[in-house]
Amino acid sequence: MKSSVKTVFLIALLGMALVISWNAANAQRNEAPPAPQSEMQDGNTRTLDSVQPQGLIGFITTSNPYCYQPDVTRNECVINFRYTQANQDGNSPYLKNLQFSIDGKIRYYSGMFFENSNTYDYAMVPQGFKVLCGSPNESGLGNDYGKSYSVVISAISTTGTQMGANFFSVACPAYAP
Amino acid sequence: MHRFRLFLLVIALTVLLFLSPSPGSAQTSSISLQIQNPVCVQVSLNSGTCFIRMRSISAVGSGSSFSRLRVFVNGKLRANMIGFFENSGYVVGNMFGDGFVVSCGGKNASGNPDYGNAYPIVVIASLADQTTVSGSTTVYCPYFEGKSFLPLLLR
Numbered sequence: 001m002k003s004s005v006k007t008v009f010l011i012a013l014l015g016m017a018l019v020i021s022w023n024a025a026n027a028q029r030n031e032a033p034p035a036p037q038s039e040m041q042d043g044n045t046r047t048l049d050s051v052q053p054q055g056l057i058g059f060i061t062t063s064n065p066y067c068y069q070p071d072v073t074r075n076e077c078v079i080n081f082r083y084t085q086a087n088q089d090g091n092s093p094y095l096k097n098l099q100f101s102i103d104g105k106i107r108y109y110s111g112m113f114f115e116n117s118n119t120y121d122y123a124m125v126p127q128g129f130k131v132l133c134g135s136p137n138e139s140g141l142g143n144d145y146g147k148s149y150s151v152v153i154s155a156i157s158t159t160g161t162q163m164g165a166n167f168f169s170v171a172c173p174a175y176a177p
Numbered sequence: 178m179h180r181f182r183l184f185l186l187v188i189a190l191t192v193l194l195f196l197s198p199s200p201g202s203a204q205t206s207s208i209s210l211q212i213q214n215p216v217c218v219q220v221s222l223n224s225g226t227c228f229i230r231m232r233s234i235s236a237v238g239s240g241s242s243f244s245r246l247r248v249f250v251n252g253k254l255r256a257n258m259i260g261f262f263e264n265s266g267y268v269v270g271n272m273f274g275d276g277f278v279v280s281c282g283g284k285n286a287s288g289n290p291d292y293g294n295a296y297p298i299v300v301i302a303s304l305a306d307q308t309t310v311s312g313s314t315t316v317y318c319p320y321f322e323g324k325s326f327l328p329l330l331l332r
Contacts, residue, residue, distance in 0.1 A: 065261060144247075
């Protein structure tokens with residue numbers, strides 16, 4: 001008698017486990033796609049508007065944006081960054097290009113040719129992106145700094161939508177001859 | 178037996194009290210700085226223009242995001258680098274182009290007859306929580322003889 005009760009109890013447990021796992025699998029299948037993400041840190045922002053599948057694999061990576069003044073006698077500074085990279089998962093819509101804009105003006109376009117990543121390295125534009133240094137404290141950041149520039153690095157899809165973007169500002173040394 | 182258990186419990190609690198981390202002993206962030214081979218180079222003898230550069234600069238932080246790295250030459254800010262969701266800053270290769278333009282200076286300008294001007298270089302790196310590290314050095318530039326080389330014109 002006791003063993004039959006045990007058997008029934010075990011069968012019931014097994015049945016419950018099956019029902020729970022089936023429900024969980026169904027819920028996962030009907031799950032809505034993950035929402036676009038946005039993160040902020042230390043005044044910088046990055047967004048991931050189009051997420052896997054049909055999107056980028058994670059945020060666009062950008063490392064060490066900088067602005068330098070080669071010659072103190074000239075009001076000419078150079079903006080660049082060490083590297084940046086966007087990777088896609090290979091599903092349509094595809095990553096069409098990476099573009100950089102400085103103060104709202106596109107300064108760089110990089111297309112794709114049957115590849116899943118788009119990489120930029122500072123040495124690809126060795127002269128950098130020339131901008132005006134600006135006068136001391138022009139950006140309100142102190143006399144060491146001149147102008148501050150807003151930079152946007154965007155990944156654009158084949159349908160023209162933005163798949164992700166990095167937003168930051170970089171301040172340049174002041175021109176103080 | 179009951180008293181013995183109570184005694185053990187008190188001992189255990191006391192040990193825990195001393196071992197558990199207190200707010201004051203929380204791990205603080207830190208940042209390290211490496212500067213390799215500060216250089217001053219006179220590319221052309223015809224010119225009094227020298228270039229200051231470094232083989233590399235690296236600033237690596239822990240516990241907080243890397244915020245910025247600044248390079249000062251002779252007290253003037255010449256480069257400003259920021260972090261973007263990262264904990265380190267690197268200057269390598271020709272990231273600053275040919276380098277920072279300075280005047281080579283005449284012979285013995287810095288008190289050393291083999292060289293021209295001397296320039297102090299200061300690098301300051303900081304994290305988002307204001308943890309800061311700085312490094313300073315001086316580079317000596319080759320002197321400019323002021324010679325001008327006229328082209329030889331043949332009739």
